[in-house]
Amino acid sequence: MKKSFIIINTFLVVFSLLLIGCQPTSPAPVGKETASLKVIAAESFLADVAQNVAGDRAKVDSLIPIGMDPHAFEPVPQDVAKIVNSSVVIINGKGIEWWLNKILTSSGGDHLVITACEGLANREPREGEKAEGEAEEEPDHDEGDPHYWLDPISMIHYVENIRDGLIKVDPDGKDVYTKNAEIYIEKLKNLDADIRKQVETIPEDKRLIVTNHESFGYFADRYGFKIIGTIVPSVSTGATPSAQQVAKLVDHIRSTGASAIFLETGTNPALAEQISKETGVKVVTDLYTHSITAADGKAPTYIDMMKYNVKIIVDTLK
Numbered sequence: 081m082k083k084s085f086i087i088i089n090t091f092l093v094v095f096s097l098l099l100i101g102c103q104p105t106s107p108a109p110v111g112k113e114t115a116s117l118k119v120i121a122a123e124s125f126l127a128d129v130a131q132n133v134a135g136d137r138a139k140v141d142s143l144i145p146i147g148m149d150p151h152a153f154e155p156v157p158q159d160v161a162k163i164v165n166s167s168v169v170i171i172n173g174k175g176i177e178w179w180l181n182k183i184l185t186s187s188g189g190d191h192l193v194i195t196a197c198e199g200l201a202n203r204e205p206r207e208g209e210k211a212e213g214e215a216e217e218e219p220d221h222d223e224g225d226p227h228y229w230l231d232p233i234s235m236i237h238y239v240e241n242i243r244d245g246l247i248k249v250d251p252d253g254k255d256v257y258t259k260n261a262e263i264y265i266e267k268l269k270n271l272d273a274d275i276r277k278q279v280e281t282i283p284e285d286k287r288l289i290v291t292n293h294e295s296f297g298y299f300a301d302r303y304g305f306k307i308i309g310t311i312v313p314s315v316s317t318g319a320t321p322s323a324q325q326v327a328k329l330v331d332h333i334r335s336t337g338a339s340a341i342f343l344e345t346g347t348n349p350a351l352a353e354q355i356s357k358e359t360g361v362k363v364v365t366d367l368y369t370h371s372i373t374a375a376d377g378k379a380p381t382y383i384d385m386m387k388y389n390v391k392i393i394v395d396t397l398k
């Protein structure tokens with residue numbers, strides 16, 4: 081399945097490059113509008129964060145449309161063109177953009193790739209977190225857990241990497257990027273303090289979460305939650321649990337007293353509902369974890385996304 085995808089992908093890359101090559105050369109940039117740096121970030125939350133750092137010196141677009149799952153994204157020829165036409169490509173890293181590697185290596189183009197999570201340490205599942213017999217990681221996600229962004233303190237590190245990358249490509253903007261990063265880091269620190277305050281209202285023995293896939297690890301480590309289990313026993317969304325794994329999760333929920341399963345938007349709730357019938361846990365849907373929403377939605381920025389999720393988690397568990 082994945083091999084055939086890579087072959088198709090390679091074809092798309094070559095085809096897109098031919099198309100781009102056939103187009104007339106664009107005129108030299110004139111004026112502020114066209115002279116500004118073109119930046120593309122893989123995920124929408126990453127684009128929002130990067131735009132805060134870039135300010136008006138660059139236009140940051142998101143490659144993955146709002147609401148789509150980055151674990152399973154399938155780029156089309158237009159996506160290749162977007163990458164080729166950008167001066168900077170920002171990715172989260174740790175293998176979540178496995179589908180992008182081929183494009184980045186074969187598309188050429190003169191762009192800097194910023195890996196936002198570079199330098200952050202991988203987490204190991206804590207004791208009692210993984211039920212026995214859980215699935216091995218898929219080969220595409222053998223780099224570890226990529227979900228650092230759900231921890232605002234790790235996001236500070238993302239901001240620093242993005243700032244340094246932008247300065248490398250656009251040294252004249254150093255002061256602007258440095259100042260913008262400073263302002264945004266302050267906002268992230270406030271967000272962290274706000275989350276801590278809210279989490280304190282949940283009794284310690286109730287800080288237990290069950291999620292769809294293993295996405296809340298860094299968040300849990302930061303704020304003292306325990307991950308009781310995940311429906312999909314993987315840091316990706318692509319795996320399917322066996323009946324035995326579901327049975328183990330049911331047992332684990334019963335023995336720990338976890339009270340809710342939190343699902344991301346776009347997740348099929350069928351299995352969670354089945355587990356809910358067996359255990360009595362509440363199923364909470366529509367957390368925004370891998371994408372922000374449109375401007376008129378509930379989580380149009382990264383900070384809104386975090387606040388929205390924390391409010392739902394706290395209201396459910398306290």
Ligand SMILES: [Zn+2]
Nearest residue numbers: 151295315316
């Ligand atoms: Zn994920």
